[in-house]
Amino acid sequence: MSHSSKSPTPPTPPASAPVPTSADVARLAGVSRATVSYVLNNAEAVRISEPTRRKVREAAEELGYVPHAAARSLRAGHTRIVLLPTSHVPVGPLYSNFLNELQWALRRLDYTVVQYGSLGLSGDEAARAWAELRPVAVISLGEITLSPHNVATLKRAGARAVITLGPVGVPGAHALVMDQTEVGARAAAHLVARGRRRIGVVVPREEGLDLFSAPRLEGARSAAGAEVEALPMAYTEESATALAARWPSLGLDAVFAYNDEYAMLLMRALQDAGLRIPEDVAVIGADDLLIGRLLRPRLSTVRIEMPSGDRLAALVDRAVREPSEVTHRHDLLTATAVPREST
Amino acid sequence: MSHSSKSPTPPTPPASAPVPTSADVARLAGVSRATVSYVLNNAEAVRISEPTRRKVREAAEELGYVPHAAARSLRAGHTRIVLLPTSHVPVGPLYSNFLNELQWALRRLDYTVVQYGSLGLSGDEAARAWAELRPVAVISLGEITLSPHNVATLKRAGARAVITLGPVGVPGAHALVMDQTEVGARAAAHLVARGRRRIGVVVPREEGLDLFSAPRLEGARSAAGAEVEALPMAYTEESATALAARWPSLGLDAVFAYNDEYAMLLMRALQDAGLRIPEDVAVIGADDLLIGRLLRPRLSTVRIEMPSGDRLAALVDRAVREPSEVTHRHDLLTATAVPREST
């Protein structure tokens, strides 16, 4: 390879075969690039003879031609990318179902859903990184807190809709309010209805859950008729055991445990510490996971109705087509207490 | 707006402001586009005066300029996209942790991780869709089964590495063997060592889990010294109850329940049906989830050591840089039985 004197293929002689382009297809089919484009995109505005179509199709097939998305969208001046920043928190089956529905629905509307791992990026870094892809819409799930400036960056980069799911609206963005406050409020109200007056609220120590846990705590606080105490706890046996050990000193008669998984963990620790559920302590979780029904006593919980993915997808689509016509705040979350045996 | 006679800006008069380009930055800074590129990319090969750099930086800042990734990679002839097709199955915290580690590690190596939702796409459709993005590497987690032809499509589109995680290698791809067989084998071996001879293996009815569950079943079958029977079961209380109801007729003295969650579900149903664990039935799960330790009796399990995300990321990087130098099969998974009270 070192001294091939006059190779006719200067680029990448030893390396992999070059990626076939539409020009290659055109050459092989004996037509122009324009014709290739027309045929492969089923252009309505122009009539191509059937034999030509076949030739082009066959040439494309033979070469294994796949169009270059970047080139296409560069030319088009816009993409159909919907950017979905991924959170690093395994946030439960409820949420991931919702995400999957959403993806599915968006694909049906012919959007390309790109989940962009935004782990450990600041809002500024994230917004820039996302903007480079020129997404037509961004659906930020709350992992990253977007400043108004960040929203502006995205809009300037061509995003027709910036949608934030979460407790708080960001100026300039469409806010899909999924008010986690409601969850805490329902839980506390239920406990109060059961005659409890001093309620502990488990707040996960794990990072990234704040955006869920803080509003849930707030919501509980807002419920009239009870004192509320925040109880930081990690999702480990040790942490739960430690919390259970100092339980008597806390003087609480009920606990809202962030979600069913934390509830299960704490309930077990409380039971092992000799407390009776619900006589000594009423326990309620959230998210209505299957495990809650398997516990003894069966776990009371707060069921959350997530918005359907289709609905959100439709909203995104509308926002993209007519940015002005879609209102800026939507309330999409309903929460209801599900009493079982643990309260 | 309706009759401005000779507006100097014909394109998109009423619509959103045009996305600022490097040409806009150049104009504002009073330099050429080339200079802008040099400055913003910190080009080493060329020396730009400090005043010019400042002017360019300020202009970019003022306009909120963000480079266009598509244009950049079109010019460059390659991307730094690592495509990570997402599964629609919430496959557990173990797996999602691994994914997050991987993303993080890849970002550190300056790759752009794009999770591409491939829900309900066939192998062919998926391969084409992915190829359009011209990813430099594809890490297929097994949701989609890639044919050799699909791998070829991706390679032809410029993918320097196609990596499959999963039980089976695909010709042409780098196979990262995460042999789930081992999991089943360990579970069965443990049960046999406990003196059990007729083992049921729960096989989830849920779609998309086959690629995990089938090898786990196979592995159990391969363990000498016991009969194995497959037990289809959905992740619902009804399904578990139904299975528990016909348990006596099955004549089994042990069960390997796919993973800890299915184990918990089934164990509860068996207990409710009056069977004693482990006296009547030994139960073992897999994945060593926290919930297993919270159950009574405590759940025996098979702990799986996932490969570290950094390790896989490094491997991807190496494969990208020197496609030939990386061997095609890697074994990355180790499984060990963790005996607790349920066996």
Place this chain on the structure above:
DNA sequence: TTGAAAGCGGTACCAG
């Protein structure tokens, strides 16, 4: 030290 210009792969005008 900076600028002019070519070209990456596709699309869509306009001419033939």
Place this chain on the structure above:
DNA sequence: CTGGTACCGCTTTCAA
């Protein structure tokens, strides 16, 4: 019905 061609935004020689 089909071909020529300009252009999307950016990088990178090559000259000035």
